Amino acid sequence: MNHRQRLSMIVVTVLAALGLAAAGTNAAAAAPSTPAAAPPAATAVPTTPVTGTFTDAAGGTGAFAGSFTPTRFAARGGSLVAIGTLTGTLTDSTGATVGTVTRTVSAPAAIAQATCRVLDLTLGPLHLDLLGLVVDLNQVHLVINAVPGPGNLLGNLLCAIAGLLDGTPSAGTLAAILTFLLALLGQL
Template identity: 65%
Template sequence: MTSRQRLSMVAVTLLAALGLSFTGAGTAASAAPAAAPAPVTALATPITGTAADGGAFAGTFTPSKFTTQGSELLATGVLTGTVSDASGATVGTVTRTVALPVTIAAATCQVLNLVLGPLHLDLLGLVVDLNQVHLVITAVQAAGNLLGNLLCAITHLLDGTPTAGGLAALLNAILALLGRL
């Protein structure tokens, strides 16, 4: 495995760990080709959709940069794919620069990971033998998960919440590193 492939895998893993996903139909952007860095094809995300008349779109979105619009994080990149009609016949192809909103998916956080080795207790003639115990408690953040949301908030209390601009800068730095390999 080359260093470019390893770094690409690290970036994809980081994006997955952050729980980032692209949502919405996106808006067309008219960025100059020289201003936007080349998309990193290792980060191509499959995009599919269907129309009310039975037509379909299948393609990929490859991010080239991340920006903010107010407090919203946007991924700008190239959308490529094919459009087909209700019978499945190809109607045309699309290659277009678009900006898509990025959302952070429901996250989990590990609250406790406790491993106890084998235990032997002799309490005045009462003998207790316990084999290895592995206790894992995970909180899930989502709408309606009051305890999960609270425990994740407490777990990450001192981490600091990154702003959309800070997250965009971090993601752009990762894309730049991948583009230099």
């Protein structure tokens, strides 16, 4: 894996962690406990919108709307988690504001790999004269990517084979790298 592919993988990891953090938060568990806090200062660290529903005191369906801002990553039990601030507002079924939430939460994060490169072959121009049959072929660039995922048996198999010799970083190593990237983004 070259430097560019590793950097691309890190960027994909950060984006996947942010997306999974939003899916892993539970608005019903984040009951309002503090008064509204001042909005956070604008930074280069991206926030992820978080929405959800809950059952209000009248038995209706209330709504939660807010955002998750990651502050660091950590390894817990061999798994990678994103830790950050969940900020939002709870409104009941009548549209009245019930309360606001500003809490530190952690959510599972996973590495999403869109594709893995199986073959990248470039053939230069080719001129063949086969007993009077002339074949001229211009440059050919063949790229074969395997796409892993549920139901993609061949893609899963080829990605596993292609990555056999790659070292798999531990959750702690990934957490350190991602936290460092967040710190760099915060300085922009």
